[in-house]
Amino acid sequence: MVLSYFTNAVDVALVNAHTIYCIANGKMPLLNFRREVARFYLNLHSVSDPKNCGRPSYSVSSQKRVPEDVRKNPQGHYLERTLDGKQRNVRFVKKNVRKQCVKCAVGLHVECVIPWLS
Secondary structure, rough: OHHHHHHHHHHHHHHHHHHHHHHHHHHOOOHHHHHHHHHHHHHHHHHHHHOOOOOOOOOHHHHHHHHHHHHHOOOOOEEEHHHOOOOOOOOOOEEEEEEEEEEOOOEOOOOOEEEEEE
């Protein structure tokens, strides 16, 4: 029952939009107007492309998140186990690790410490 109210409201809105469109732009059959509206919504990237659906990612890479002078300074960088053994993403090798740099709070493998500092 609720769905029928919704579809009726959409139908009324389309008919009203068609009427306003015809007043402003000239005659167009209602069926063609409905097809144009459907094509418009199907061509939207957020609807038709699954890669663009959902919440946008606002993650900042660790190289931009950690200031350059902190990262390049060799003092105070050492690895320790993450809290509760949780995994962290390693930027260089795209794998997870349970160790992180104390100074930068970035997940690193032992082999990745030297490239991270350079």
